Amino acid sequence: MEQNLDDSILEAPVINVIPPGPKSLKIIKEQEEYETSALNYPKYFKIAIDKALGSTVIDVDGNVYIDMVTGISVVNLGHNNPYIRRAVEEQLGKIWHSLEVPTEIRVNFSKKLLSTLGFKAKLLFTTTGADAVEAAVKIARWITGKKTIITFEGSYHGITAGTVGLTGANRYKNFTQFFDDRVAKFPYPYPYRCPFKDCLNEILDLIDYALSNPGYLGDDVAGILVEPIQGEGGYVVPPKGFLKGLREIADKYSIPLIVDEVQTGVGRTGKMWAYQWENIEPDIVCISKAIGEGIPVSMVAYRQDYDKLPIGFHLGTYRGNPLGLAAGLAALEFIEKYDILSRVQRLGNKIIKELSTVNNSHVGDIRGLGFMIGIELVKDGKNPWSEGTKKVIEEALKRGLLVYKAGRWDNVIRLMPPLTIPEILLDRALTILNDILNSL
Ligand SMILES: Cc1ncc(COP(=O)(O)O)c(C=O)c1O
Incomplete structure (x- = not known):
């Protein structure tokens, strides 16, 4: 038996009162009074949280939930992890x-993080995922002296005015996008919904053609920005060889390959960095979310020979927060110390296997790598079924399980449990989920 890796409440789920209970309702009402009505997550999780321990979340009415959301892949090593x-x-x-004045934690963190990347890099600290992506694009533009960035439909790189231009889905852009004239979007290989005969090579060939053709993108391209697995886009796992193919194209045209590891990084897929599944070396990597384990920090790692940026190239008051870096160093140490990566690979396969026993025509596709699992819901054949994901999230909440959605059509249930989740809780969560999916 494996030792417990986090402080989860092992009796979970415990539902004393169908959520939202009376205490939750009171706090929800107060939040509605004080905060903008534009909030998203409270529409799905109609509870008020008291505290969270390991892979469990406790609401103010005493209900205990198994958490398969981790604050969107942030608290990868469980809530309130004692080591962190x-x-x-x-x-x-x-x-x-x-500020940027060195501290012991800053240099210790940097040394440790750089040792995990597999290539010689330097760090530039930023504050959020979007900030890291913007800094990465700036670096690529500075290094190449060019402007256009290749990105992919369905991608998500942030919601700031700059990154939203790089983001695929139009719905994020209506009010915030200031420019995207220098962004070229290509199809992302989405095996379940691929309009091509060869979902890998036809897309790679198209990008190659665009770069080789002066009447298309020609030689103004500053870099290729890609998620190794699309996160918000629906946990879409591209065919093997996609990143390798992009690496080859980037080399052929001497442009940087920027890998956005904001959601996939820090062990989430069973490798420290998802690009390591393809044994490639990116030129620039964007890192955020789980590296701070809930404390907002982010950073860009770029190839050492790109280290010719002018002083003050990228700014921001809160970059490299020492508390976040302490959490980050502890997280990297913890992953190594407890061999979390092989655990995630082993249990990730188990999740897919268990879910594959579901027998319901609404379950169109089950996919994922490690603890990044998507369940695509459909109706009338392969039509996206977004009402289905809403139903599953609501029903799961009632039964003490937190899951969330993603996808271009909001029709993918995504599972992103803590990498430390006790196996007994994982099994229980899968039993509940299988039951819900079977009865859709
Ligand atoms: C792949 C990816 N890049 C960038 C971001 C933006 O990060 P942030 O919300 O911290 O700005 C996200 C957020 O979900 C993401 O998933």
Whole structure:
């Protein structure tokens, strides 16, 4: 039997009162009074949270949920992980904010992170995922002296005015997009919904053609920006060889390959970085979310020979927060110490296997890598069924399970449990989910 890796409440799920209970309702009402009506997540998770331990979340009415959301792949090592908490507490007693002036934690974190990447890199600290992506694009433009960035339909790289132009889905752009005249979007290989005969090579050939052709993109391209697995786009796993193919194209045209690991990184797919599944070396990597385990930090790692940026190239008051870096160093250590990557590979395969026993025509596709699993719901053949994901999220909540959605049509249930989830809770969660999916 494996030792417990987090402080989960092992009796979970425990539903004392069908959510939202009376205490939750009171707090929900107050939130509605004080905050913008534009909030998203409270529409799906109609509870008020008291606290969270490991892979479990406890609401103010005493219900205990198994968490397969992790704050969207942020708390990868479980809520309130004691190993990480200790590191943050130790840093709390030292310094919380230091601008770019070096601290021990800053250099220790940097050294450790760089040792995981598999190529010689330097770091530039940023604050959020979107900030990291913007900085990465700026670096690519600076290095090449060119402007156009290749991105992919269905991609998500952030919601700031700059990154939203790089983001695939139009719905994010209506009010915030200031420009995208220098963004060229290509199809992302989406095996379940691929309009091509050869979903891998035809897309790679198209990109190659665009780069080779002066009447298409010609030689103005500053880089290729790609998610190794699309996150918000629906946990879409491209065919093997996609990143390798992009690497070859980037080499052929001497442009940087920028890999956005904001959602896939820090062990989520069973490798520390998802690009490592393809044994490639990117030129630039965007890192955020789980590296801070809930404390907002992000960074860009770029090839060492790109290190010719001018002073003040990228700014931001809160870059490299010491508490976040303490959490990040502890997270990287924890993953190594407890061999989390092989655990995620082993249990990730088990999740897919268990879900594959579901027998319901609404379940169109089950896919994923490690603990990044998508279940695509359909109706009348392969038509996206977004009402279905809503139903599953609501029913799961009632039964004490937190799951969320993703996808171009909001029709993919995505599972992103803590990498530390006790197997007994994972099994229970899958039993509940299988039952819900079977009865759709
Ligand atoms: C792949 C990817 N890139 C960038 C971002 C943006 O990160 P943030 O929300 O921290 O700006 C996200 C957020 O979900 C993401 O999934």
